[in-house]
Amino acid sequence: MSENLPSKRVLVLNRLWQPVNIVGVRRAFSLLMQEHAQALDTSNGGFQMLDAAQWIEFSLANPPESDYDAIHTVKMRMRIPSVLLLREYDRVPNKEVKFNRRNIFERDDHTCQYCGHHFQERELNLDHVIPRDQGGRTTWENIVTSCIRCNTQKANRMPHQAGMRLLKKPARPKWQPFVSLAEEQDPEPDWQHFIAK
Ligand SMILES: [Zn+2]
Numbered sequence: 001m002s003e004n005l006p007s008k009r010v011l012v013l014n015r016l017w018q019p020v021n022i023v024g025v026r027r028a029f030s031l032l033m034q035e036h037a038q039a040l041d042t043s044n045g046g047f048q049m050l051d052a053a054q055w056i057e058f059s060l061a062n063p064p065e066s067d068y069d070a071i072h073t074v075k076m077r078m079r080i081p082s083v084l085l086l087r088e089y090d091r092v093p094n095k096e097v098k099f100n101r102r103n104i105f106e107r108d109d110h111t112c113q114y115c116g117h118h119f120q121e122r123e124l125n126l127d128h129v130i131p132r133d134q135g136g137r138t139t140w141e142n143i144v145t146s147c148i149r150c151n152t153q154k155a156n157r158m159p160h161q162a163g164m165r166l167l168k169k170p171a172r173p174k175w176q177p178f179v180s181l182a183e184e185q186d187p188e189p190d191w192q193h194f195i196a197k
Helices: 024-035 052-061 102-108 147-152 189-193
Strands: 010-013 021-022 037-041 046-052 070-072 076-080 083-086 123-127 143-147
Touching: 010 024, 021 024, 024 037, 024 083, 037 052, 046 052, 052 076, 076 147, 102 143, 102 189, 123 147, 143 147
Parallel strands: 010 083
Antiparallel strands: 010 021, 037 046, 037 083, 070 076, 123 143
16 A cells, blocks of 8 residues: 555444544455455445455446545555445554554544645644643643644744634544544545434
8 A cells, every 4th residue: 555545534334334433544454354344335325345455356346436436555546445345343443543653644634734735645744732842732722733834833923923824723533433523524426324413
């Protein structure tokens, strides 16, 4: 799998078809390929559950329409599912979200928290809202996703010193079952069956 993965997010359902998490492309494929989850094919208006091998076949028969929907493997362009169904109830990935670069980008939806634009991962930086040399800490509450341009513009200043504003106050993500889903701003069309409005 290449490093520059699309920012598409994948809804994860438990065995009772309840939404339990939203994951990025890498985690989604790891769940699918390790047979922890099946992918949902809604293309025929129904819900077909496909395991990894069946999903590969499905991708060959129905090639992804855009790069947003595709990952490139050595052999093919594979379609990214919108919804996964966990095989085992106890594999609910709802434990505490790890504090790392990828998860901060995921929390912020790959969107620069200053200019509001969406970027590929390679075009993004992490920004200390309160700069480190002014006592800012490396925590969920003080680190945001920033594009390189905004990061450079802000430099070693507080946002207001640089004449910039945060889109929203950064916080520790609470990806617990059913909680954050209600606040989803930008759900994939296929999620509508599973997320209450
Ligand atoms: Zn920006």
